Amino acid sequence: MSDFFHKWLIGEAPWSFAGEVLLRFVIIYLVLVLILRLMGRRFAGQLSIVDLAIMVMLGAAIGAPLQTPEKGILSTVLLLVTLLACFRLLSLLSFYSHTLETFTQGDATLLVMDGRLALEHLHHAELSRDRTFSELRSMGVQHLGEVRRAWLEPSGRVSLLLYKQPRAGLWLLPGQNEAFSKRIAVEGCFACINCGFVIQSESSPETECDYCHHQNWRPAVKRLGTEKLYNPHEKEQSSEASE
Secondary structure (H helix, E strand, C coil): CHHHHHHHHHCCCCCHHHHHHHHHHHHHHHHHHHHHHHHCHHHHHCCCHHHHHHHHHHHHHHHHHHHCCCCCCHHHHHHHHHHHHHHHHHHHHHHHCHHHHHHHHCCCEEEEECCEECHHHHHHHCCCHHHHHHHHHHCCCCEHHHEEEEEECCCCCEEEEECCCCCCECECCCCCCHHHHHHHEEEEEEEECCCCCEEECCCCCCCCCCCCCCCCEEEEECCCCHHHHHCCCHHHHHHHHHC
């Protein structure tokens, strides 16, 4: 029975290896923290493809000596130092070569241009229309008319350049009741449901969108303040109460 628990708990290694694992862990952990510190703040702040590959290699490097009594920690330390050298060398070469930096780190992908979706770039970024809308909503964007430019950065984050004076645009937030939709609609402006391109028309257009060639349109909208957005009937209710 004791042999069963010994094998189940620690495998084929002796009990003394349990204490050795703790010592190995402390040493490798301190070396790993030092290596990550020397890699700089850029590595800690965001992960590119190259950075992610290094993280996977770091995990693979420190796993074996922590679990295998036959393996020492010197090879792991040397591997960590080698990874640091490769990372610093690649960073230095990327500083002098934009082509190499783009190849290893990736480049920003345009998502929104002048208040409409850049559909021709969404496929390249493997980002769906709904996912793009979700990212914009999480950054406080109510409609596409607020956005002059939006990029998908190599780190996976979305960065925005907003208009100082928002235009009319395609509404991005979940649907509201009909009365609320009329309050935020801009008269004489319609937005393409597919890409957000806005045209001026007295009635719902029957023509194709100039950019995506879809024929589905909805009234373009304006931005509301947060208190109006989440309490669309507060003003009406307060006025009724005063009467």
